[in-house]
Amino acid sequence: MQEQNETNLNRAPVWRAFRAAAPQTLPVFAGYLVLGLGYGIYVQSLGLPVWLPPLMGTVVYGGLLCYVLLVQMVF
Numbered sequence: 001m002q003e004q005n006e007t008n009l010n011r012a013p014v015w016r017a018f019r020a021a022a023p024q025t026l027p028v029f030a031g032y033l034v035l036g037l038g039y040g041i042y043v044q045s046l047g048l049p050v051w052l053p054p055l056m057g058t059v060v061y062g063g064l065l066c067y068v069l070l071v072q073m074v075f
Helices: 002-045 052-059 064-074
Strands: none
Touching: 002 052, 002 064, 052 064
16 A cells, blocks of 8 residues: 555656646647648658658658658659
């Protein structure tokens, strides 16, 4: 019983920190969501496979470099 109380006490600061940080992170998340959707639509309009945007987003962490690589792949 005492171990469970200690675990709950250790988690309380984490949840407080999460609740304090959530309002500041939601606008950033919304921005990434909009940019990601736009990038996915752009890749699909070029006729490239659906697995390419997640792969390039994971491998090429350079923001604008993903768009430059797509232009090079198509033209």
